[in-house]
Amino acid sequence: MDELPPDAPRPVPDAPVPNAPAPEAPAPEAPAPEAPAPTPDAPTSEGDGASEEIAETVVEGADATGDALNDLADAFAKAFQKIGEGAGDSPDSAAEEAGEEAVRLINDLQDISFWRIGLIVAGTWLAIWLLRKALPYLADRGPSQLRLTLLGAVPIARLALLTLAILWVGQLVFNITLQNFLVVAGAVGVALGFAFKDYASSLIAGIVAVFERPYRPGDWIRMGDDYGEVISVGLRTVVIRTPADDVVAAPHSKIWTENVANSNDGARTLLCVADFYLAPDHDADRVREALSDVALTSAYLSFGKPVAVMLSETPWGTHYKVKAYPFDMRDQFAFVSDLTVRGKRAVADAGGTEIAAPAPGPTV
Amino acid sequence: MSADRPAPADVEPEAPREFRPTGEYRYPAMPADDVVRSGWTRLKQVFVTQEDSAPMIAEDRLQRATDGGFAPAAARPACDPLRRELDATLAEWAASEPDPFVPRLQLIVLPPGDGDGDGGGLLAAWADRHGLERLASPPRDGKGSFAAPTHRPPDLRGQREEGGRRDDPLVIPRLERWFLRRHDGLGPIRALLEAIDRTDRRIVIGCNSWAWAFLKNAVDAHLVLPTGRTFQAFDADRLSSWFRELVSAPSAGGRGQDPVSFRLSDSGGTVLGADGRGDQPNGSARDYYRTLAARSLGVPWVAWDLWRRSLRSETQAAKQAEKEAAEIDPDADPADSAVASPDEPERRTLWVAALEEFTLPARREPDALLILHSLLIHGPLTEAELRGTAPMLRRGGTGLLSALAGAGFVSHLGKRIACAPAAYPAVRTGLSASGFPTDVL
Known part of the structure; x- marks a missing residue:
């Protein structure tokens, strides 16, 4: 129909044509049943020339359609013949082979590019090693404001690199289909559930820790009896360095069962407390003011943070707590020491007397 | 003095600008190439570790400190x-x-x-x-x-x-x-x-x-x-105006002396003509003033101290060699105007070298920063006062003070110790990078 000239009158299928056979009743001589061609002798209300052109066009179209259908039938016949030849005498064996192909878990050894896997593993290891060295190095030597950001980027970057590498290698080694995925997932699930339960729990907790951030590298945390600075967040463990310079590795799975106290929670400073125990008979206002000045005049003090001195009566005397923030949490012990040294002098100047509980004697 | 140049009295001071509330201080910007150079220096400081056996003061600093340059006036002039x-x-x-x-x-x-x-x-x-x-x-x-x-x-x-x-x-x-x-x-x-x-x-x-x-x-x-x-920060224009005003003043350091011109040692550009004559600087001289303004944080006395420390004079041996060369070949073009022609008064040239870079002692840098922070808060202090306000000095650390003095960070004003003005920008940067509480202008 597209080959008709633009000015040619187009036939309207639904329009009734006088004396023309109904569309439902094609002429017996028509080559294709789908194309109801008008009979040559059927008169039309248009002129004879126009109706002849239309009739010719329709006949040509019907011929072309018939040829195409014949070609399609031949193609199907050939294809079935080929399938029959390839499958041998048994069509069932072909289906079985296709099924085996689908459930085959690992690619053929000759198809696995081991050198590429080696490169991926080595590259990932190198990238992670570089990250673990470079970022803490920059954090320690760069501006103080960037320190925690740089340290916190290490576990996130490592997790991203590991995920990428595992997916990449998996695609090279395994024949990934939905069926295979379900099989592998089931097997891994069983293995993790029984054999590596604790390990898997720590791994999952490690991933949760990366996103929930109960601790980050550079934070000062308390887990159980251990207090120290987080020096690295691994996949399975968090490593902290205590003030006594001990390195403690604790599994992430502790976050399921224990509270984690984070002293700074990503901030650059944390609250420090210096304790003083005084004999009750003193001018508390004066001592309190003196201890407040001790904190306010410390060289380590962060100006923007509050200073507070709290006191409470205890059976053995008056307990003063000087609470203040250093401008850098790495100075916390120097800060507390400074508060203590100068606080002792201030307490004495203010008329206070420090007391100490008698030490328990040696057991006999 | 040639007639086409304005007389010293022609240097008109600009209209005074009133002080503005703190928090509105605009630190002068540095030229782009100096920003890159400064960034590169800092990057090197991050990656290049000084050996533990390295002295507290770098060798080149000691040489520069003993060199001393040339000071046109002993005391800093009032601004x-x-x-x-x-x-x-x-x-x-x-x-x-x-x-x-x-x-x-x-x-x-x-x-x-x-x-x-x-x-x-x-x-x-x-x-x-x-x-x-x-x-x-x-x-x-x-x-x-x-x-x-x-x-x-x-x-x-x-x-x-x-x-x-x-x-x-x-x-x-x-x-x-x-x-x-x-x-x-x-x-x-x-x-x-x-x-x-x-x-x-x-x-x-x-x-x-x-x-x-x-x-x-x-x-x-x-x-x-x-x-x-x-005050409003002293940018390049204000600094050059002040310097020209200083040199042209009758009571300037050159009173009764030969006129002095100041030229950049690397390009030869004139930073400040003799008697402060000439128009506003341009080209490399203007870049120098922009750098000086940025490096001094727009503080005039810091700029003056940095400027004074960057002045160099030729050695007598070099001058003698130049004179002898001129006698042998009278047509030879003198390297600079330091050698005066017979019909002109003797004119001295002071060479303006690159501005000094200050580097804190690599070891015990946090302690050094605590001392400098205390000096900035209190102003000049005696050693006893400093000992009372800086905890690390109470535990010893006099050697650190000596190292800071040798590196040019602190200077002695009689019995008192102060942060050297020329080192103030480096100290401020170091304190800010280390998280110390800083000032607001």
């Missing part, structure tokens, strides 16, 4: 543009009658180190020029503390001097001299603030910007005193 601006800010207020609708208190906040050129500082000199009464800071005992108990508020009513009026403003030029960062060192400043709060007399208070940052936190000084005001 006349700043004096005029302070006049423009305060003179009218000080001369007027007390008015309940006009603020009774004025706070002038300045970066540290303004005391050398004006004796007691810019504000003290202003008070002296206007005949205003100054309140002296409480005396110290020389052992690191105040001489007497100072919890009693000082008398701010003042004495009626001959010719002086009772309602003249009182000037307290250095608030940083009213406290020591010790457990018993805040009494005087508290007493002073209490007295200021109670009196109805008009008072001008001067305070160092680092001390002000401390006092706002420690004693809530901002609740008693008004918002501080400070």
Whole structure:
């Protein structure tokens, strides 16, 4: 129909044509049943020339359609013949082979590019090693404001690199289909559930820790009896360095069962407390003011943070707590020491007397 | 002096700019290539570790320190543009009658180190020029503390001097001299603030910007005193105008001496003509001023100190060799104008070398920063006072002070130790990068 000239009158299928056979009743001589061609002798209300052109066009179209259908039938016949030849005498064996192909878990050894896997593993290891060295190095030597950001980027970057590498290698080694995925997932699930339960729990907790951030590298945390600075967040463990310079590795799975106290929670400073125990008979206002000045005049003090001195009566005397923030949490012990040294002098100047509980004697 | 050049008297000082509230200070920008160079230097400092066996002071710094350069004047000259601006800010207020609708208190906040050129500082000199009464800071005992108990508020009513009026403003030029960062060192400043709060007399208070940052936190000084005001940063144009004004002044360092011209040692461009003649600098000389303004943070006395330390003179041997070469070949083009022609007066050329870079001692840098922080907050301190305010010095560490002095970070003013003005920008950068509380201008 597209080959008709633009000015040619187009036939309207639904329009009734006088004396023309109904569309439902094609002429017996028509080559294709789908194309109801008008009979040559059927008169039309248009002129004879126009109706002849239309009739010719329709006949040509019907011929072309018939040829195409014949070609399609031949193609199907050939294809079935080929399938029959390839499958041998048994069509069932072909289906079985296709099924085996689908459930085959690992690619053929000759198809696995081991050198590429080696490169991926080595590259990932190198990238992670570089990250673990470079970022803490920059954090320690760069501006103080960037320190925690740089340290916190290490576990996130490592997790991203590991995920990428595992997916990449998996695609090279395994024949990934939905069926295979379900099989592998089931097997891994069983293995993790029984054999590596604790390990898997720590791994999952490690991933949760990366996103929930109960601790980050550079934070000062308390887990159980251990207090120290987080020096690295691994996949399975968090490593902290205590003030006594001990390195403690604790599994992430502790976050399921224990509270984690984070002293700074990503901030650059944390609250420090210096304790003083005084004999009750003193001018508390004066001592309190003196201890407040001790904190306010410390060289380590962060100006923007509050200073507070709290006191409470205890059976053995008056307990003063000087609470203040250093401008850098790495100075916390120097800060507390400074508060203590100068606080002792201030307490004495203010008329206070420090007391100490008698030490328990040696057991006999 | 050629007729086509303007006479020294032609150097017109620009109209004084009034001080502006703190927080509106615009630090001058550095030329792009200097930004890259400075960034590269810092990057190198991050990656290149000094060996543990490295000396506390780099070898090249020792050589440069012993070289000393050439100082046109022994003492730093007063900054006349700043004096005029302070006049423009305060003179009218000080001369007027007390008015309940006009603020009774004025706070002038300045970066540290303004005391050398004006004796007691810019504000003290202003008070002296206007005949205003100054309140002296409480005396110290020389052992690191105040001489007497100072919890009693000082008398701010003042004495009626001959010719002086009772309602003249009182000037307290250095608030940083009213406290020591010790457990018993805040009494005087508290007493002073209490007295200021109670009196109805008009008072001008001067305070160092680092001390002000401390006092706002420690004693809530901002609740008693008004918002501080400070000068506008000295950019390249203002610096070059001031330098030309200095050189052209009759009382400049070159009085009775041969005229001196200042030229860049790397490009030969004239930074400052003899007697301050010439137009505004351009090309490399303008870049030099832009760098100087940025490196000095727009603080004039810091710029002056950096400038003075970058001046070099030719050695006698070099001059002699040049003269001999000129005698042998009279047609030869002299390398510079240092060799005067017979019909011109002897003219000296001072060469302006690259601005010094200051590097903190690699080892014990945190301790060094604590000392410098204390010096910035208090201003100049005796060693005993410094020992009382810097904890690491109480545990020993005199060697660190020597290292800082050798590296040019601190200088001795009589018995007192101060942060060297030329090192102030490097110190400020180091403190800020290490998370110390800093000042706000």
